[in-house]
Amino acid sequence: xxxxxxxxxxxxxxxxxxxxxxxxxxxxxxxxxxxxxxxxxxxxxxxxxxxxxxxxxxxxxxxxxxxxxxxxxxxxxxxxxxxxxxxxxxxxxxxxxxxxxxxxxxxxxxxxxxxxxxxxxxxxxxxxxxxxxxxxxxxxxxxxxxxxxxxxxxxxxxxxxxxxxxxxxxxxxxxxxxxxxxxxxxxxxxxxxxxxxxxxxxxxxxxxxxxxxxxxxxxxxxxxxxxxxxxxxxxxxxxxxxxxxxxxxxxxxxxxxxxxxxxxxxxxxxxxxxxxxxxxxxxxxxxxxxxxxxxxxxxxxxxxxxxxxxxxxxxxxxxxxxxxxxxxxxxxxxxxxxxxxxxxxxxxxxxxxxxx
Ligand code: ACO
Numbered sequence: 001x002x003x004x005x006x007x008x009x010x011x012x013x014x015x016x017x018x019x020x021x022x023x024x025x026x027x028x029x030x031x032x033x034x035x036x037x038x039x040x041x042x043x044x045x046x047x048x049x050x051x052x053x054x055x056x057x058x059x060x061x062x063x064x065x066x067x068x069x070x071x072x073x074x075x076x077x078x079x080x081x082x083x084x085x086x087x088x089x090x091x092x093x094x095x096x097x098x099x100x101x102x103x104x105x106x107x108x109x110x111x112x113x114x115x116x117x118x119x120x121x122x123x124x125x126x127x128x129x130x131x132x133x134x135x136x137x138x139x140x141x142x143x144x145x146x147x148x149x150x151x152x153x154x155x156x157x158x159x160x161x162x163x164x165x166x167x168x169x170x171x172x173x174x175x176x177x178x179x180x181x182x183x184x185x186x187x188x189x190x191x192x193x194x195x196x197x198x199x200x201x202x203x204x205x206x207x208x209x210x211x212x213x214x215x216x217x218x219x220x221x222x223x224x225x226x227x228x229x230x231x232x233x234x235x236x237x238x239x240x241x242x243x244x245x246x247x248x249x250x251x252x253x254x255x256x257x258x259x260x261x262x263x264x265x266x267x268x269x270x271x272x273x274x275x276x277x278x279x280x281x282x283x284x285x286x287x288x289x290x291x292x293x294x295x296x297x298x299x300x301x302x303x304x305x306x307x308x309x310x311x312x313x314x315x316x317x318x319x320x321x322x323x324x325x326x327x328x329x330x331x332x333x334x335x336x337x338x339x340x341x342x343x344x345x346x347x348x349x350x351x352x353x354x355x356x
Pocket of ligand 1: 028029030033034037039040157159197246247249250251252255276283285313315343344345346
């Protein structure tokens with residue numbers, strides 16, 4: 001079987017910078033609280049009605065294609081990871097195909113709904129397609145326009161201050177060197193705690209999971225009638241019941257245990273140690289989580305890339321944005337062992353080891 005590699009990488013973040021102080025004007029929060037708990041100083045928000053998850057993805061994808069030395073027309077499959085799609089359906093994969101002007105090729109497009117680990121899952125799918133020889137140029141994208149779906153009142157502050165907008169993309173191609181490229185990917189999930197970090201309405205659950213909702217989530221408002229419909233109902237609006245919810249401390253505890261576990265799993269399979277990692281690109285969930293993981297793996301500061309301070313948590317986009325930044329800064333070089341790792345809602349978690 002072939003090995004696949006990341007042949008080109010790009011990212012895009014919107015121009016508009018939103019600082020913690022900016023958020024204090026709309027909700028009861030402070031720069032000090034946000035920095036101390038999350039490490040975030042500022043994030044980017046896309047231009048409403050001009051930028052979308054798809055347009056940001058296209059900007060990142062064009063750079064990735066150029067760096068891979070291909071025209072967008074040569075893409076033969078798209079894998080798009082996002083939790084903030086332009087439409088409920090169809091997914092962003094086909095919208096990206098249209099945005100890139102490559103509809104006439106009629107290449108396949110797949111949307112991934114795996115939240116923070118979406119990009120690593122998407123990369124793994126591309127890896128399988130390329131390794132088996134099915135495709136030669138797979139475009140893998142993580143893009144999020146969170147700013148269009150957050151609760152900017154004080155009630156939503158524990159979630160809203162964390163998230164930002166942006167996109168990252170890579171082109172996966174066959175590697176001509178059998179020792180270089182994607183060495184392995186590890187994918188996991190456990191749905192037991194699905195509601196601990198969730199955006200349940202609108203949705204077709206019709207109240208079916210109510211027991212789990214009541215047990216798991218302090219929604220911050222009466223959860224008595226969280227009965228779902230696939231469309232937004234007047235009741236959801238009157239209760240303000242159409243925003244993401246997160247039990248932060250629970251998520252934190254799971255993340256700091258699953259990140260090291262899935263990294264060690266990949267390393268062990270490849271006969272490698274944590275000390276062999278030249279650059280760890282963790283999903284930018286929270287600086288405290290990344291620091292905890294770094295300490296657990298006994299990595300130096302120069303072995304871990306963090307940029308959550310500037311962009312907040314961009315969910316599926318955070319890994320490719322961070323990887324691209326590290327590569328542009330010359331911190332990911334040929335022959336380096338790069339480790340990508342992510343954990344998020346579902347819960348889902350994943351890692352990838354790449355010999356660059
Ligand atoms: N500003 C000021 N006060 C706030 C804010 C805010 N933005 N948000 C919450 N608070 C208050 C709460 O109301 C609470 O007040 P109280 O004690 O009077 O009730 C107090 O701060 C403590 O709230 P906690 O939720 O217990 O705060 P915690 O220390 O757990 O920090 C945080 C919250 C930052 C979300 C933390 O739990 C965390 O980082 N968890 C990990 C979750 C994460 O990273 N999610 C990212 C998405 S998932 C992923 O990417 C893996």
